[in-house]
Amino acid sequence: MKIKRYPFLIFMLFICTLLFGCWSKKELRDLALIIAVGIDKKDGKYMSTFQVVNPGNVAGATQRGGGSTGLPVALYTSTGDTLVEASRKASKQISRIPYYSHTNLVVIGEELAKEGIQQIFDAVERNPQFRPTANIVIARKQTAKQLLSVLTPIDKIPANQMIKTLELTEMMWGENVDTRLREVIESFSLAGKEVIMSSFYVDGNRKHSDDQNNVRTMEPTARLRAAELAIFKKGKLIGWIGKEEARGVLWILDKIKQTAVTVDWKEEKEAVSYKVVRAKTKVTAQLRNGKPIIFVAVKTEGDIGETFVAIDFTDPKQIVALEKVMQQEIKAEIEKAAHVAQKKKSDIFGFGEVVHRAYPKEWKEMKKTWDDKYFPKLDVQVKVESFIRRTGLRTRSYIQ
């Protein structure tokens, strides 16, 4: 009997595919979708907290009843000498494979941040599942675990609540910055750039924050709230910057998209609100007498949002005068921010990198002593151009 060669070969090839098939197959049912990871340090060991989604209980994900009584997320904690160890040890409690591809939030406890976070990102960067676009926040005055164990009312998954809050407040107000994992890791390898991160804290009574009763009331007893920006230096948390200074940082970083600036008008304090709808910052460096000078040029465009005093907006002179006042206000914010950072000797604005790009040769020398010698004494010249595009639907206010 002669076997036909061609079909036989194909048959053999097909059999081969069955030999190695499916080795990386993971059914959705066997995955623990970790939506957020919290990292703390406890007794010299890393303590990882995993916020795992319970898909059946996420509202809208299932149309059948029964699931609505459960919680949308579950929390698991495990400790280990390294993060990988902690993650693997978590299998003692979780029945499914920890899956990090949808981890969109990394929370770091304040204690750990002060000790230094440089080591923990190696594991994260090495793991192919981890997304470099995951958000990273610091738990203010708390452990990461405490921050992750708060149930939230509207976005049922607390991690989503935090991410969306962060993104929204960066866009609308501009005192918080939405820092991604990639930026943090990048900053470790750059001499002229330090990283800043937003922080969150649990507002209110956090005793029963993880109880479902927390979301049953109109005003939850424990609430997540974005707080100051954390200033890092060499991977260590060295201080906080908040309020107007924080916004000043975002102005320099060109991260302001929209915000509202309130200025004084004549005798009246805090009288006019300027809604910024567009802003652009350019940072350039110049070397004068061997000393670098940084120029920060900000251009803003916006509307008048509110006024408590009678201003005649039909008069261009008034508008120009108002623009001047706004420019001063924004300039003051920026200068304050620069001052704070210089005092902390942490180049969170990346001025060093600007100098690096403009004067690569000179930078080689400055690099070593940039933080201690150059940056704190850096001459930062701020120039703001504000432009009032519209005055809203009214030209003349009813306030006379």
Add this chain to the structure above:
Amino acid sequence: MWLRLRNQNKKQVYQYDKVAQEGIYGTIERDLHANIEKVRNITGNSADIVIRRFLLGKEENLSSALCFVSGMVDENMVQQLLIEASVQLSFPSTCCDQLDYIEKKIATANTTRRVKQWNEVFSLLMSGESILFIHGMQEAISIAVKGGEYRAITEPSTQLSIRGPREGFTESLGTNVAMVRRRIQHPHVRVEAITVGEVTHTNVRMMYMKEIADDNIVEEVRSRLQRICMDGVLESGYIEQLIEDETFTTFPTIYHTERPDSVAANLLEGRVAIFVEGTPFVLIAPAVFIQFFQAVEDYYARFDIATALRFLRILVFFISLVAPSLYIAATTFHQEMIPTSLVIAIAAQRESVPFPAFVEAVIMEVTFEILREAGVRLPRTVGQAVSIVGALVIGQAAVEAGFVSSVMVIVVSITAIASFATPSFAIAVSARLIRFLLMVLAALFGFYGILIGLIWMTIHLCSLRSFGVPYMTPLAPLIPTNLRDTFVRFPLWALTDRPHGITEETNIVRQGDEQRPEHNQETRREGDEN
């Protein structure tokens, strides 16, 4: 005994022709009785063979017999013929050749011919002609009174169009050929008659445009048709399978259509049409891949709409090809590719499903194929019941029972609708088969497997040929001018060239210059000024 078995195992040679012809050799005899006996004998005295004896001529009264198959002749014509032959016909008894005189005098039928050989007599008789035997004559007259009932011309049921002619082919060969000829009124339309099937003697017509069709392709089609040697050819599908270039492929290399306008358009592009008696489906060869995405309406609608629809159809083909396999790959290998909120939603639904994604997909796809097959074969009245059962049981109950996730139902439905939207059923069927292969590959290797499958498919498509023409023409080999009628359909005035590689190369341009409407107006205006 062994010897006998061995003899039985010996391969038989096909010789039906010889067997069938046995006993009908020889010529017609002078004796009418003997002739009638012969007809009775050969046909086994079949009930539908009518032998009508009568006296021929007004005065002479030659005893004669008219022989025909009832149902295959036009009864009215036969009646008229009988009246003419027995009552009106008179001929001089002393004339040179009486038979010749009678043949010429019979005016009822379009064609008459004299036959002498028995095998000829029978083949004409079976094809629906009447044979007139006259006592004392050594020849008979065959009179074409073909007729009988055929289905009326109706709208084609498989290729509907919103705009365009409503008539579709019928089972009658003559009608079909005429429908096309009516559309191309040019003497270059050539129709060649070939009889296929040793037992069925099926009439086949090969139609092409002289000067436009490539002679080599025409010759190739002709020789392949003549090669066919088997008992019966009952539908054009028989011929398609016997003359196609590659059997082991899921892709059709011969186009078939029910629309005369489609045939006419293809003839004008230099293709060859094959009509088969008894089927409304006409074959068109050579066929290229992109042809299966071209609907006749593309050319009747304006080009922008036609282009949008052409894009849609190609997209739809890909959806019907890969949708379930993408679902399998994404949910079992590449969960990171799905947006977080969607993956949570899918995970929630899959939570209660007891099967792996692949099994789930296969179950649903097979169920759908079963439903579709049932729907096609069932009588129309029961068909509705099937769709209700399908929608309720498969759609709702299965999801509610937690056997399948509702995402899977969505995937299966989109696949099904996509495959219905493919204009050619032939290509939709091939996508159906490949879909299952891709599902297996997706279950084994994820996206990597789907890609391997698609690459294999592309290589396979490029290796196919239809009557010597590469299947992927004009994409591979790339023919830029013909690309105007592939993914996009350029305005009609820009489709200047007939398809290269199919049409005779010396006669490639199909329209005059300056067919663009604005252009005409400009020249006219200039003329007015002068």
